Amino acid sequence: MSRRLPWALVAAVVLAQVAYPLTEGATRDRLTVVTVLLGCALSVTHALSTRGPRAAFALMATTTGGGLAVEVVGVHTGLPFGEYAYSDRLGPRLLGVPLVVPLAWTWMAWPAWLAAVRLTASPVWRVAVATVALAAWDVFLDPQMVAAGQWVWHTPIPTLPGVTGVPIGNYLGWLVVSAAMMGALGWSRAAGHAEPADRPMHVFYLWTYGASVLAHAVFLDLPGSAFWGGLAMAPVALPLAATTLRRGADQRPVSPRSHARRGIAGRVR
Numbered sequence: 001m002s003r004r005l006p007w008a009l010v011a012a013v014v015l016a017q018v019a020y021p022l023t024e025g026a027t028r029d030r031l032t033v034v035t036v037l038l039g040c041a042l043s044v045t046h047a048l049s050t051r052g053p054r055a056a057f058a059l060m061a062t063t064t065g066g067g068l069a070v071e072v073v074g075v076h077t078g079l080p081f082g083e084y085a086y087s088d089r090l091g092p093r094l095l096g097v098p099l100v101v102p103l104a105w106t107w108m109a110w111p112a113w114l115a116a117v118r119l120t121a122s123p124v125w126r127v128a129v130a131t132v133a134l135a136a137w138d139v140f141l142d143p144q145m146v147a148a149g150q151w152v153w154h155t156p157i158p159t160l161p162g163v164t165g166v167p168i169g170n171y172l173g174w175l176v177v178s179a180a181m182m183g184a185l186g187w188s189r190a191a192g193h194a195e196p197a198d199r200p201m202h203v204f205y206l207w208t209y210g211a212s213v214l215a216h217a218v219f220l221d222l223p224g225s226a227f228w229g230g231l232a233m234a235p236v237a238l239p240l241a242a243t244t245l246r247r248g249a250d251q252r253p254v255s256p257r258s259h260a261r262r263g264i265a266g267r268v269r
Contacts (some may be wrong), residue, residue: 003049006200009042013204017211021219028148029089036100039107040064042204047110050197051190058188059110062181067105070177071097080173083154090150105181108137111205112178113185115240118194118202123186129236130182133205135174136232140212142166143225162224202244209237 016035023031048056072095074081090098112133116126139160145151146165156165185191191198209230216226 003197005049006042006046006197009038009045010200010204010207013038013042014207014211017215021215026089029150032148032150033091033100036104036107040103043107043110043201046198046201047190050195055188055190058185058190060106062184062188063106063109064102066177066181066184067102068094068097071101074173080176081170082156082167082173084151084170085154086151087149104141108208109134109178109181109185111201111208112137112236113182114191114194114198114201115205115236116182117191118198118243119236119239121193127179127182127186130185131175131179133233133236134178134182135171136229136236137208137212138171138174139232140216140225140229142170143222143229144216144220147220147222160224160228163222163228164224199244202240206237206241206244209233 013035016031016038020028020031020035044056044060047059070080073079075085075096078084086093086096086098086101090100092099113126113130115133116128116130119129120126143163143166146153146156153165153167153170156167158168159166160168160171212233213226213230216222216229
């Protein structure tokens with residue numbers, strides 16, 4: 001499989017997201033579904049082309065299968081996100097959940113995981129960073145989808161200041177689910193170290209951060225989620241931007257022990 005395909009899919013997702021504020025009604029609904037399908041294809045294709053079938057399977061089993069399971073529990077019990085319901089505008093459903101929804105978990109889980117792999121070599125810290133990287137995205141996602149009428153909470157309080165329709169408890173639920181998913185990805189060893197071929201996913205995560213802040217603040221009239229989402233994703237996005245933009249940087253995170261060995265070798269030489 002060509003390593004250029006992920007870049008092509010990144011471009012396709014970006015174009016779909018740029019078009020989103022320019023559409024409305026049924027066209028926007030269809031574009032939402034297409035964007036998620038493209039995003040899921042991006043993540044699965046990248047996992048397959050860089051880590052092989054085992055990693056792609058682990059990603060889908062953990063995030064698509066796990067995402068469907070948690071969403072089914074969520075819509076029927078209110079746990080762990082609060083009591084909510086989906087509209088009928090997101091396509092076919094299974095057990096009350098639009099099939100496109102678990103694909104959205106897969107879409108953003110992979111770039112979130114690879115961002116963490118790029119930033120730290122510690123398995124524990126990778127899970128922690130990836131959890132924040134994925135859960136923080138929802139601070140953009142849910143306000144945007146609620147404003148678009150794609151789903152609704154029955155009791156959307158208390159909320160973040162400036163954000164309407166999304167209870168704070170939902171974000172805590174995302175943290176719990178994200179931690180479980182990222183722990184499973186870490187256990188599966190789907191991506192044990194960073195590679196130069198991960199750059200499309202790093203760039204895409206950074207695009208998601210910057211474009212979401214801009215879109216919410218300027219085009220979607222959601223300044224509250226622009227602020228809180230920007231704040232939530234910054235602890236991962238800003239260090240990732242620094243490492244991604246650093247010319248000639250090694251793609252593999254370097255542990256303190258490796259630094260020590262390099263220092264000793266330098267003194268011996």
